Amino acid sequence: MNNNIEGEIKDLLYESMQLKEGLLENKSFKSRFFKLIEKLNFDMMNGDDNFFGLFLIQLKREIRLDIASACESAAQLSNFVIYFNPYIFLKCSALEMQALIKHEIYHIMYNHIKQYKILSRKYSDTAINTAFDISINQYVNNLPAWSKTIENVKLSYNVDLEYDKLPEYYADKLQKSINKRINSKGKKVNGKNSKGNFNEFDVVYSHDLWKESISKFDYEQIDSLTEKLVRNSAKGKLPRKVEEYIKNLNRKAEISWQDYLKKIAGTLPHGYKKTITRRNRRQPERYDLRGQLSNHIIQIVIAIDISGSMSDGEFDSALLEILSILSKHNYEITVIECDNRIRRVYKLKSKRDLRKRVETKGGTSFSPVFEYMNKNKMKDHFLIYFTDGMGEKELTVKPQTKKILWVLTGQKGDLSLIRKIGLVKKLKNHVEEKFEIYRDVLFNRGDWMSNEWAK
Template sequence: MNINNLISAINKTSSDNQDLLIRKAISQNIIYGLSHGELYGYLLINLDRVCDYNINSTFALKWEKDNLLLTYNPKQFVNNIKSNNDLTANLEHLSMHIIWLHPIRYNNPNKVESIAADISVNQYVKFLPKNAFTIEKLSYFYNIKLPKFKDSNEYVNLLKQFISNSKARKNISNSDMQLMDDHKHFKKMNVSDGAKYSKIRNLIKHTVSKMGNKNRGKLPNAVNEQLDKINNKQINWRKYIQKGVSKIPFGESMSIKRFNRRQSYRMELPGKISSNLKSIIIFIDNSGSISNNYLNLAISQISDIFRLYPIDIIIYPFDAKIHEQNAYRVKSSQKIRYDRVSNGGTSYQSIFDFIHIKHLENNFCIIFTDGLGEKNVNNYGFNNVLWVLEDSSNNLSINKRIGNVIRITNIN
């Protein structure tokens, strides 16, 4: 039975038998997409599919711990899916949300964010339903100038200006345009954003590895760029951390478990062993200029560090001061939490004062920040620092060279 006939049968069968047929239709459509080199087929074949009558749309992406689910509502399916093209449009729409990381970036989104997310991905979806939100409809009916192929974040800012008008809010609410999926399930459920990001990154890496260059050549440039941005986001932490560790002047201690090199025949003499690195101390900028997206990315990078070096890692939030009361030790790469503790200004001097006062000079220091701080600091001679800036950031504001600077691409 082809997919269109299967959808026709779903609409005619009793509600008790619909779930099995819907699951079969979804599977057949995804396999068809996979066999024809379609991105959504490669991506969604890896998601568990779950029936859920609580979602307010045909489909929704939903977090269950650190697992991303493709959920569907049979009642909505019968109302909205009349052909294979309708089904394809919905599945492509979901895959584009994943590629642009919307299930991480929009944690419990409001109306403006939801519309912005939909119009950004709908530009890459074939067979859109007539009631879907699009740039063209918003521009025509409400006289909003919206550029094409921009990130949802830019659309959020433009729509906020327009929808701040109560009449405009009413007009959009009363229009026949609807969101294609239920975004409220983007909300995180007892799992860190770092773990969620790792899940999607691994999903996309697997998708890219299976698609091949021929199939990727059929994708729009913006989609390919986004795939590459996520797929290539790994930082060689081993290189940077080994370099940082090598700068630390390790002391030596006596041990009876090691032979004395100078007099190895004398068993009663202890040998010497090098002392270990105390810990890696990480400072995460919580100032007002830092986006939540960058903080999410910082957490995911720290997960990578801990997987490589499961040693003592301590995280300190900072803005104009170090929030020592909110510091914590990393015990698992899956349990690194993100809690914005402040939105003040940025003081890099507070970091070096803290290191000096607490006698933390025998540690390797990593600072996640946007680089927007003061120009002059007293580092007390401490240079074992790695600054991790957003790719979109300007240069680090400090005039004096202290340590090394690398950049990572933001997840916008």
């Protein structure tokens, strides 16, 4: 960063002190201030901070004097906006300014706006705001001296804090320390002046704009905006934490087979029954032909690769989950046990109908299941196929049903078919599911529908 920009910062700081609140209406000051932001942005884009530079380009920029930090973010209908308080921001060096911008981008990326509402039910503003800041300041260099870091917070609150933890971990530790130190010394003096504006950083009020965002927009809107910004910025070399975030974002884009079944249960074809109360639609003049009515029964085939890697416990749990998901619907489930040929077929209405799987040492073939369904005119049935995926490369029969969900039970996580049909999901064990929940708390992302039925 050259000396010229440091000189511009000093000039703008002096001017802001002279203009006071009048700087909001001073077009010349605002123009010069945002040109300074553009220079900082350009410098970030041309260095190792390319991700943050591309991210900042997508944010709207405005000035507010009633925010308690150098810059803060808020969600708008179609974008995020980053607000700057020149009184605080201009007291920083150029490197510190860039660090503060990166700090705010991390807040947006980790969806702290969304987490704020959840944590605010349990912890004070001081504990929450400090926790959010120290959870990301671990990954940002050159921050101003007044920034909250694990090191200075440990000393201030006399509390042990570990690195690389969730905001809730820090909030809980800090709140316990705060509760012990509450006394009757009166209100803390802050940097707010008589007109409600801030001249210095105050952690107690530093994220008040998030409250406005939460009240105006739902979580899905905020999630969608965040993902769009991150993906648009992920070019070139990425910081370690950003790279981790992108990998987890891509992994989480694949919703679980259980969630997918929930989503499509109400849209599955229900089949038809003959009725004399309705004329035949194709030949309405024929009174001797019966019409059709929907019988409102969801018809599902559950195929189990009994030569695969799925344990009896995993299989029983999966079937119980399916029964639970369909409990509010009228359904008909056919279970097909198959290795290299059909071994058993039975109906499943409740957990009492669960049977111990047939023991076999045969290989794996997918074709017999499709042959059985074609032969028994089950083209309107939804097929859920539990398998380790290691079957033939090409089917010997063309499936008549187009609605197929493969649930892979093996470690390889791939389907052997060269020409994929249907949707492929991975069976998660309980340990993996707990990790997914933990990671969701960290990244706070919604589920994203990333695939459609194969044609």
